Amino acid sequence: xxxxxxxxxxxxxxxxxxxxxxxxxxxxxxxxxxxxxxxxxxxxxxxxxxxxxxxxxxxxxxxxxxxxxxxxxxxxxxxxxxxxxxxxxxxxxxxxxxxxxxxxxxxxxxxxxxxxxxxxxxxxxxxxxxxxxxxxxxxxxxxxxxxxxxxxxxxxxxxxxxxxxxxxxxxxxxxxxxxxxxxxxxxxxxxxxxxxxxxxxxxxxxxxxxxxxxxxxxxxxxxxxxxxxxxxxxxxxxxx
Amino acid sequence: xxxxxxxxxxxxxxxxxxxxxxxxxxxxxxxxxxxxxxxxxxxxxxxxxxxxxxxxxxxxxxxxxxxxxxxxxxxxxxxxxxxxxxxxxxxxxxxxxxxxxxxxxxxxxxxxxxxxxxxxxxxxxxxxxxxxxxxxxxxxxxxxxxxxxxxxxxxxxxxxxxxxxxxxxxxxxxxxxxxxxxxxxxxxxxxxxxxxxxxxxxxxxxxxxxxxxxxxxxxxxxxxxxxxxxxxxxxxxxxxxxxxxxxxxxxxxxxxxxxxxxxxxxxxxxxxxxxxxxxxxxxxxxxxxxxxxxxxxxxxxxxxxxxxxxxxxxxxxxxxxxxxxxxxxxxxxxxxxxxxxxxxxxxxxxxxxxxxxxxxxxxxxxxxxxxxxxxxxxxxxxxxxxxxxxxxxxxxxxxxxxxxxxxxxxxxxxxxxxxxxxxxxxxxxxxxxxxxxxxxxxxxxxxxxxxxxxxxxxxxxxxxxxxxxxxxxxxxxxxxxxxxxxxxxxxxxxxxxx
Numbered sequence: 001x002x003x004x005x006x007x008x009x010x011x012x013x014x015x016x017x018x019x020x021x022x023x024x025x026x027x028x029x030x031x032x033x034x035x036x037x038x039x040x041x042x043x044x045x046x047x048x049x050x051x052x053x054x055x056x057x058x059x060x061x062x063x064x065x066x067x068x069x070x071x072x073x074x075x076x077x078x079x080x081x082x083x084x085x086x087x088x089x090x091x092x093x094x095x096x097x098x099x100x101x102x103x104x105x106x107x108x109x110x111x112x113x114x115x116x117x118x119x120x121x122x123x124x125x126x127x128x129x130x131x132x133x134x135x136x137x138x139x140x141x142x143x144x145x146x147x148x149x150x151x152x153x154x155x156x157x158x159x160x161x162x163x164x165x166x167x168x169x170x171x172x173x174x175x176x177x178x179x180x181x182x183x184x185x186x187x188x189x190x191x192x193x194x195x196x197x198x199x200x201x202x203x204x205x206x207x208x209x210x211x212x213x214x215x216x217x218x219x220x221x222x223x224x225x226x227x228x229x230x231x232x233x234x235x236x237x238x239x240x
Numbered sequence: 241x242x243x244x245x246x247x248x249x250x251x252x253x254x255x256x257x258x259x260x261x262x263x264x265x266x267x268x269x270x271x272x273x274x275x276x277x278x279x280x281x282x283x284x285x286x287x288x289x290x291x292x293x294x295x296x297x298x299x300x301x302x303x304x305x306x307x308x309x310x311x312x313x314x315x316x317x318x319x320x321x322x323x324x325x326x327x328x329x330x331x332x333x334x335x336x337x338x339x340x341x342x343x344x345x346x347x348x349x350x351x352x353x354x355x356x357x358x359x360x361x362x363x364x365x366x367x368x369x370x371x372x373x374x375x376x377x378x379x380x381x382x383x384x385x386x387x388x389x390x391x392x393x394x395x396x397x398x399x400x401x402x403x404x405x406x407x408x409x410x411x412x413x414x415x416x417x418x419x420x421x422x423x424x425x426x427x428x429x430x431x432x433x434x435x436x437x438x439x440x441x442x443x444x445x446x447x448x449x450x451x452x453x454x455x456x457x458x459x460x461x462x463x464x465x466x467x468x469x470x471x472x473x474x475x476x477x478x479x480x481x482x483x484x485x486x487x488x489x490x491x492x493x494x495x496x497x498x499x500x501x502x503x504x505x506x507x508x509x510x511x512x513x514x515x516x517x518x519x520x521x522x523x524x525x526x527x528x529x530x531x532x533x534x535x536x537x538x539x540x541x542x543x544x545x546x547x548x549x550x551x552x553x554x555x556x557x558x559x560x561x562x563x564x565x566x567x568x569x570x571x572x573x574x575x576x577x578x579x580x581x582x583x584x585x586x587x588x589x590x591x592x593x594x595x596x597x598x599x600x601x602x603x604x605x606x607x608x609x610x611x612x613x614x615x616x617x618x619x620x621x622x623x624x625x626x627x628x629x630x631x632x633x634x635x636x637x638x639x640x641x642x643x644x645x646x647x648x649x650x651x652x653x654x655x656x657x658x659x660x661x662x663x664x665x666x667x668x669x670x671x672x673x674x675x676x677x678x679x680x681x682x683x684x685x686x687x688x689x690x691x692x693x694x695x696x697x698x699x700x701x702x703x704x705x706x707x708x709x710x711x712x713x714x715x716x717x718x719x720x721x722x723x724x725x726x727x728x729x730x731x732x733x734x735x736x737x738x
Contacts, residue, residue, distance in 0.1 A: 123509035127470030128518065133509045147508045149517035151474055157732050158521045165520070205506050 015229035016204050020065045024223035031192035038109035044087035050108035051086040057111045062093040065102035117210035122197045124204050130197040134162045137210040152197040159190040179216035186218045202231030252376035253450045255343035257387040260289050261318035266325035267293035267301045274396040275324035285393035285400045316341040322394045327351035338373035347380035353438040367441045382437025383413030389456045404429020405541045407457035409447035415463040418530050427703040428538035431456040445476035452483040461537040465491040478522040485540035487525045489533040523729040525722045539719040542707045543682040545727040548626035550577035553600035556632030561600030564713040580624045613671035620679040627682045634689040634698025636661035662697040669701035686710035
């Protein structure tokens with residue numbers, strides 16, 4: 001990357017920090033990556049209002065600057081179908097927060113319907129620098145390991161070829177009553193990730209896991225961005 | 241490429257590959273020593289330039305007079321020095337060499353970067369010295385350099401390959417030998433070959449850049465192991481593969497996964513997948529095995545690129561065709577062509593009625609009707625066909641060989657039938673080449689007779705046309721897949737054919 005190193009002198013580039021889910025999404029959305037509309041709330045009343053606005057069912061997730069593995073810790077509640085359930089889940093999640101989670105609130109998000117999940121992201125290779133990745137997602141992602149990688153920057157042609165690389169092509173056609181994947185929606189995500197990796201100095205990795213294929217379009221429902229310690233983002237880059 | 245060294249100039253490579261004269265430093269009278277073998281290989285392979293050798297005692301080696309010291313070398317008489325002397329002697333040697341007008345040094349000497357801290361210091365000193373003296377340093381710890389336009393075989397191992405259009409650069413000397421052995425086996429020749437050894441100052445990437453500029457080289461073939469300068473290698477591969485077919489075999493391809501990372505992406509983006517992605521976006525042909533790598537390079541060097549992926553299989557025997565059709569169907573990027581009606585009707589007039597009337601085209605004894613060249617022409621000439629794989633070549637000649645050797649030859653009418661079969665197989669092999677040239681479409685022949693009985697007139701004629709007779713249909717399918725991927729890569733990016 002050709003940008004001037006924005007890190008303050010003395011910062012250790014080997015050390016990294018993660019952004020909260022909501023800040024991660026705000027950062028990546030600037031590069032055209034589609035996310036479901038969602039609300040960051042700080043109490044049960046806010047959660048009720050958000051659920052009313054979005055329409056149930058919704059998902060509730062604890063959001064913080066230092067929570068990397070939400071599902072494993074039970075910090076994700078799915079399919080909440082009434083405002084009482086949403087309020088109760090919000091209280092429980094806030095109570096479950098540990099001091100070092102850096103909790104900033106609870107994200108209330110619509111439940112997206114889709115049988116198919118992809119994973120996409122940015123990783124920094126020790127030898128080759130930033131890369132963009134696309135794979136079949138879901139709980140079996142690492143075991144199935146149907147994954148393809150390119151070096152940043154990528155063109156739209158490269159992104160289309162990444163989709164072609166996946167072995168599980170049958171998953172990308174019409175599937176269990178759902179329409180075929182609109183490949184352009186994935187191309188947009190991949191090119192957006194490449195653009196983010198080029199434009200944001202200190203961006204070490206990003207996970208969009210999962211990208212749910214909903215009505216044929218890939219929509220990211222979770223995001224985790226990892227930055228080099230001491231990376232300073234312009235205010236426009238992060239909302240919080 | 242080391243940070244200390246500047247990028248080599250084309251003129252430096254000319255001194256390495258097309259020197260007007262060569263010096264072997266450290267020539268030995270002992271036929272087991274590198275300094276003997278290298279001089280032998282230079283003298284034995286027809287190099288036309290002047291050959292000098294140094295020997296401490298001034299003893300003749302192989303009847304060739306030697307110099308006691310490099311000081312005795314006439315100025316400007318040699319461009320290349322092949323160094324077999326111990327590392328400790330080489331600094332002074334290279335200074336003298338530079339003063340005598342030598343521009344390139346290949347170092348076979350060990351005792352450098354591979355030999356602990358002291359060796360690493362010596363290697364850094366070597367790189368700096370090369371830059372100071374303006375000498376291209378290749379190696380150290382390498383096996384040598386081959387350049388067929390100059391009939392130069394300055395290496396401490398065999399073989400010297402036939403002349404051709406493939407440039408080889410390798411981080412392992414043994415892989416140079418492997419590729420050159422495959423060149424000898426197939427007859428598809430080599431332009432330049434170099435073993436980079438420790439690649440102290442000149443890397444595989446530097447050679448790939450030279451090959452792209454080199455008039456003698458059409459295809460680059462490289463073995464890469466560790467990558468120490470990722471962005472440099474990525475840039476070189478991207479630049480070079482845009483200009484000529486570039487085939488890479490990479491060692492250390494497995495494992496490398498699961499590095500510690502906060503993200504799932506980080507653990508899924510293994511070294512191997514990252515290198516694979518680089519190859520795909522650069523249009524580099526990545527091969528999984530030595531023979532796949534050589535055959536891909538040899539196919540790029542000898543067949544036209546297909547404009548599409550529709551393949552027809554032509555076979556004289558059913559089973560082979562079925563299995564090959566399966567291999568094409570299972571291939572990620574190739575397609576078994578649907579036989580067009582008009583083509584089917586025209587083939588009806590040339591083959592016995594029991595022919596398959598489908599793809600694979602089972603010729604059903606068409607060879608006895610002598611129509612194989614015409615069928616090949618019809619099939620390859622059809623606009624809905626992009627490539628042909630032709631199986632069954634040489635079967636009749638294999639029987640002819642048995643008839644010839646069986647103790648009854650030439651009586652009982654054997655002599656006549658043997659000559660007929662051998663003539664026909666040679667004709668069919670020649671037709672596969674001629675039709676490919678006429679139509680501009682790849683036609684690949686495959687039979688295990690190419691390795692079982694390489695003198696069989698079928699595969700022998702394929703070799704004489706300059707092409708590969710693939711030892712199996714699967715290997716032909718794999719090679720054709722590589723051609724198509726490159727063709728598609730260039731077309732999608734609006735790059736003209738190389």
